[in-house]
Amino acid sequence: FKAKHKSPSRIVYGNRGMTLEQEINDSNQYYLEREIAVIHKKPIPIQIVDVDYPKRSAAVIKKAYFKTPSTTDYNGIYRGYYLDFEAKETKNKTAFPLSNFHDHQIKHMKACEKQHGICFTIVRFVSQDELYLMPTSLLFNYWDNQAHGRKSIPKKEIEDVSFKIEYSLQPRIPYLKAVDLLINQIEGDNNE
Amino acid sequence: FKAKHKSPSRIVYGNRGMTLEQEINDSNQYYLEREIAVIHKKPIPIQIVDVDYPKRSAAVIKKAYFKTPSTTDYNGIYRGYYLDFEAKETKNKTAFPLSNFHDHQIKHMKACEKQHGICFTIVRFVSQDELYLMPTSLLFNYWDNQAHGRKSIPKKEIEDVSFKIEYSLQPRIPYLKAVDLLINQIEGDNNE
Numbered sequence: 383f384k385a386k387h388k389s390p391s392r393i394v395y396g397n398r399g400m401t402l403e404q405e406i407n408d409s410n411q412y413y414l415e416r417e418i419a420v421i422h423k424k425p426i427p428i429q430i431v432d433v434d435y436p437k438r439s440a441a442v443i444k445k446a447y448f449k450t451p452s453t454t455d456y457n458g459i460y461r462g463y464y465l466d467f468e469a470k471e472t473k474n475k476t477a478f479p480l481s482n483f484h485d486h487q488i489k490h491m492k493a494c495e496k497q498h499g500i501c502f503t504i505v506r507f508v509s510q511d512e513l514y515l516m517p518t519s520l521l522f523n524y525w526d527n528q529a530h531g532r533k534s535i536p537k538k539e540i541e542d543v544s545f546k547i548e549y550s551l552q553p554r555i556p557y558l559k560a561v562d563l564l565i566n567q568i569e570g571d572n573n574e
Numbered sequence: 575f576k577a578k579h580k581s582p583s584r585i586v587y588g589n590r591g592m593t594l595e596q597e598i599n600d601s602n603q604y605y606l607e608r609e610i611a612v613i614h615k616k617p618i619p620i621q622i623v624d625v626d627y628p629k630r631s632a633a634v635i636k637k638a639y640f641k642t643p644s645t646t647d648y649n650g651i652y653r654g655y656y657l658d659f660e661a662k663e664t665k666n667k668t669a670f671p672l673s674n675f676h677d678h679q680i681k682h683m684k685a686c687e688k689q690h691g692i693c694f695t696i697v698r699f700v701s702q703d704e705l706y707l708m709p710t711s712l713l714f715n716y717w718d719n720q721a722h723g724r725k726s727i728p729k730k731e732i733e734d735v736s737f738k739i740e741y742s743l744q745p746r747i748p749y750l751k752a753v754d755l756l757i758n759q760i761e762g763d764n765n766e
């Protein structure tokens with residue numbers, strides 16, 4: 383009986399062909415308009431080689447290359463906290479491959495955490511259409527040991543230590559609820 | 575006697591044909607390497623129209639347009655504080671023209687301050703080669719009244735309420751010293 387794998391939220395509000403990035407951008411717009419948080423996707427860095435400045439019309443970039451980003455995709459501020467995160471999807475059903483991450487993204491998140499920023503990854507398992515806010519502790523653990531260990535994080539472990547995000551109508555991805563739980567967890571750890 | 579206009583810092587460490595942006599980027603690199611702060615210049619947003627994917631070589635953007643940025647130039651984290659700022663130069667000797675700012679930059683800084691971010695502008699008067707960290711209070715005051723008032727901020731007022739930044743050898747623009755003073759001022763105001 384296949385239908386039981388589809389959660390109600392999937393049926394009612396779920397991903398309708400939008401990319402995870404589009405859904406997060408929409409959610410950020412929702413949060414911005416309601417003065418809940420100011421979070422933006424960073425533009426893709428490019429190396430501009432040639433630009434045309436035609437008279438009476440806008441400048442046209444005629445030649446440019448994509449550069450490797452030195453940071454993560456998203457950052458901003460939410461009730462005094464600096465947030466910094468990546469959004470990643472996988473079609474893998476049982477694990478999240480580490481090849482989805484780049485070394486500079488990991489380094490950047492580690493540097494931000496040293497300054498007391500709140501870092502995480504929003505992970506989407508495409509086939510189950512499940513979303514998790516994965517803490518950096520799990521990611522760094524697998525990342526730092528991948529030379530000797532496995533090259534992916536088991537979904538089971540992600541489920542165990544992450545905060546599940548349920549799709550909603552407005553915003554589509556209410557990830558700040560999960561951020562609240564993450565902040566409570568981090569601040570609880572610091573007070574122990 | 576012209577030489578008296580040149581401060582010692584100008585002679586020893588001053589701007590050597592680098593743009594303000596380059597100098598701030600270099601300073602951010604210095605802060606990053608020493609784990610003092612994680613601040614990055616945001617890439618310029620572009621609208622990509624046409625991309626070529628040649629075999630065995632990197633993708634080439636063949637046509638693209640510049641988009642209006644929805645935020646400021648710089649943001650990041652410094653000892654738990656979210657920083658967000660613009661860097662602006664003027665050749666005007668007596669005032670800073672408001673035309674250097676765009677409405678979306680002002681709106682963005684106001685939104686960030688509602689979330690308790692630390693916002694400011696690094697202003698450079700090119701002919702005197704003087705740098706100031708200008709608080710948003712002064713900027714917003716002139717900005718919000720420009721329809722009925724003057725279209726520029728007098729340099730004298732900037733000098734009075736800003737934190738002066740002196741060039742140094744490493745980093746070239748040690749603006750985090752001024753940020754420390756700004757944070758003290760903001761937190762002092764909140765505790766009154």
Ligand SMILES: [Mg+2]
Pocket residue numbers: 455468469470
């Ligand atoms: Mg991404």
Ligand SMILES: [Mg+2]
Pocket residue numbers: 647660661662
């Ligand atoms: Mg600028």
